[in-house]
Amino acid sequence: MxxxxxxxxxxxxxxxxxxxxxxxxxxxxxxxxxxxxxxxxxxxxxxxxxxxxxxxxxxxxxxxxxxxxxxxxxxxxxxxxxxxxxxxxxxxxxxLMLNTDAATTTDLLDLIKYGLPSTENLYVHKDYVVSQDMCTNAPRWICEHFRGDYQKIKSDDLNLRYNDVYVLSCGSMSICKAFKRKIWNDLEKYVSSKAVEFGSVYAYTGPIYTPSCHEGGKWTMKYEVFDWIPMPVPSHYFKVLIVESRVPGSHPFMESYIIENSRMVGGKLSDHRVKIAEIERFTGLRFNKVLQPVVQFEKDIFKVNTRAWSGKFEEISEPLVTFPPDKQLNLI
Structure with a gap:
């Protein structure tokens, strides 16, 4: 060479x-x-x-x-x-001692596997994720993950959880009337039973603020004063459930409920089942688009990709906003 x-x-x-x-x-x-x-x-x-x-x-x-x-x-x-x-x-x-992650660090992916309904003022707790509404000084939504192998929460601990998350944020237990009603307790038991039956349930909970229509066609919003600051009172509370089945070949499915924030609320739990779109319309939130049908656009035409749809939605029972008997609302 x-x-x-x-x-x-x-x-x-x-x-x-x-x-x-x-x-x-x-x-x-x-x-x-x-x-x-x-x-x-x-x-x-x-x-x-x-x-x-x-x-x-x-x-x-x-x-x-x-x-x-x-x-x-x-x-x-x-x-x-x-x-x-x-x-x-x-x-x-x-x-090189570069791994600084603590063993107790919360895995956020376990809590928000199906996405965030909104991204304003997020706070991560080891058991839930909260989006705080600064205008109302109350959570917009809370996301929790329940597993089938969880340890049952005692009633005192359950009340303490809602006191920490809602009551202290809102200022008074008088605002959260729905949490003291039997129908809300039935809903919590239903979530627990679904977690045991299917293995995993993601629950989104939050308030809904809707005005009331009175005689004469006047619309009003209810406020209560705490420390000389007027705070709006939620008219309803919602809960959106994403149930994951551990049965092979099955797909996640969704349910949603709206319960009036009143001392007189009651009835069967099925009477409070609604469409998720109804909750989205009144809250401005968006839930788990992964489970909804995907629309594909091709050359000025569109088609629904049904293969991407693995969820199902329950039908609404009745409208959220109620009107006096002599009033009707025409929707276009």
């Missing part, structure tokens, strides 16, 4: 080593960034909400980060990453 050929061979090896090092370095940098992003997603609801915008910014190589996040990866590259790359990262992080 001549001197020139030897130099060319050395240059080729150097170029190959440089390209290989660059590619490996870029892959390691991407893997470190994505793993750090996953840790932030599991702790911060705002990072979770904007994760799809962050994926391209941190990616040099094409990969499906969403399937990795939910541990649904099936490709060979993902299996290699899971079996080889991840243990190496964990070992190096432990050796």
């Amino acid at each position: 001549s001197i020139n050929e030897s130099r060319v061979h050395q240059w080729a090896l150097c170029a190959l080593a440089g390209v290989t090092g660059f590619v490996c370095g870029a892959f390691v940098q991407q893997e470190a960034s994505i793993r750090q992003l996953f840790r932030q997603i599991r702790r911060d609801p705002y990072v979770y909400h904007h994760r799809h915008k962050l994926y391209p910014m941190l990616s040099t190589f094409r990969t499906d980060h969403e399937t990795r996040l939910w541990h649904r990866s099936t490709s060979l590259a993902d299996k290699f990453r899971e079996l080889v790359v991840s243990p190496i990262f964990d070992f190096v992080s432990a050796a």
Whole structure:
């Protein structure tokens, strides 16, 4: 081999080593960034909400980060990453003491598996996620996850939970009349029974504010004064349930209920079942679009992708806003 050929061979090896090092370095940098992003997603609801915008910014190589996040990866590259790359990262992080995650850190993905109804003023608790409404000084919604193997909550602990979440936020127990009624207790028992029967139930709970129509066509909203501050009183409370079945081949399904915030509320639980769209219309929230049919647009036409639909919705029993007998509402 001549001197020139030897130099060319050395240059080729150097170029190959440089390209290989660059590619490996870029892959390691991407893997470190994505793993750090996953840790932030599991702790911060705002990072979770904007994760799809962050994926391209941190990616040099094409990969499906969403399937990795939910541990649904099936490709060979993902299996290699899971079996080889991840243990190496964990070992190096432990050796360099870079793993600062506490063992007691709440896994946010377990609470918001089906998304966030809204993203305003989110607070993460180890047992629930709350969206606080600063205008009313009360939660807009609370998301909880009940499992079939949970330990039954004693009545005193159950009352304390609602005192912590609702009453202290609203200012007085007189606002939350519905929580002291038998119908609400029946709803809580129903949620518990569904968790035992199916294995997993996600529950979204929150207030609804609707005006009342009186004689003469006047509409009013009820307020109560606490510390010289007028606070609106919820007219109703809602609860949206997403039930996950542990039976193989079955799909999640949804139910929703609205209970009037009154001392006189009663009846059967089935009488308070409503459509989820009704709750969305009065609250401005949006629930689990993953379970709803996907509409695809192709060249000025659209079709419903029924394969993407794995949920079912219950029919509404009667309208939420009530009118005097002599008043009728014409809906267009």
